[in-house]
Amino acid sequence: MADLQAIVDDIHAALLPRLGEGAVADYIPQLAKVDPKQLGLAIVTTDGDINIAGDAGTQFSIQSISKVFMLTLALGKVGEQLWNRVGREPSGSAFNSIVQLEHEHGIPRNPFINAGAIAVSDVVLSGHQPREAIGELLQFVRYVADDETISIDESVARSETSTGYRNFALANFMRAFGNLHHPVEHVLGVYFHQCAVSMNCVQLAKAGLYLAARGTNPLTGHSVVSPKRARRINALMLTCGHYDGSGDFAYRVGLPGKSGVGGGILAVAPGIASIAVWSPGLNKVGNSLLGSAALEMLAARTGWSVFDM
Structure with a gap:
């Protein structure tokens, strides 16, 4: 080599x-x-x-690199059923596009754009409180990295929560189409914290x-x-x-x-x-x-x- x-x-x-x-x-x-x-x-x-x-x-x-780890967790939970709620195609538009989500009736184009990742977070949240779902992700990342010191930067999570209006819009949109099963603020609490992994x-x-x-x-x-x-x-x-x-x-x-x-x-x-x-x-x-x-x-x-x- x-x-x-x-x-x-x-x-x-x-x-x-x-x-x-x-x-x-x-x-x-x-x-x-x-x-x-x-x-x-x-x-x-x-x-x-x-x-x-x-x-x-x-x-x-x-x-958004956290979306890879959340996708791994969601596939572990529901397997191929995940693809009923999220697509697998390139988006061809901005990662936070609302227009595309409306056109496709609340089914995000793939799990790596924001809307898709929010739907994936909703899947991981199933059966959990938000704090537990966040803990599950952190535990998983520590496991695959073999490093117990990895943590979440709470200041970044707060910063995202206070300015994430478009993500709230995307989540509410999916909720309106029936593609979000938990309260929007719970799902986004998970999403903003996963993005703040340091x-x-x-x-x-x-x-x-x-x-x-x-x-x-x-x-x-x-x-x-x-x-x-x-x-x-x-x-x-x-x-x-x-x-x-x-x-x-x-x-x-x-x-x-x-x-x-x-x-x-x-x-x-x-x-x-x-x-x-x-x-x-x-x-x-x-x-x-x-x-x-x-x-x-x-x-x-x-x-x-x-x-x-």
């Missing part, structure tokens, strides 16, 4: 002059305060090698390892999902994981990935490694600008691609 440490060091050095490019997600007040001049990279291989560069140890809000690149890369290793964390031996389910989650990440930039990401990087407006991206090289990058400045469709560039450079240097394996 290529010298991954040299590669991540080279990528970090190449991108250093560009630190601060892009715009932080200023519509969430706590995220608006984050210094954009940061870049972290971490690669954790299925053999357990860890290669890091830059701000890989800095905590950040994983935001991790660093190393923790996040470890948490994604089960998707790189056929559903089992190779470092702990913990079986998380079946190989078939891991493959299908990866497929959704490839086609829908970057909002309206998913096609471009697949074209440039060629790996399943999920971005968040906190500036993080989790990417998966099946059979090889789990990769996390973080840089707070976002491009026009809400994905980390330098994080995307770093993953494109990594794919070019390593030859990793689901289209070439």
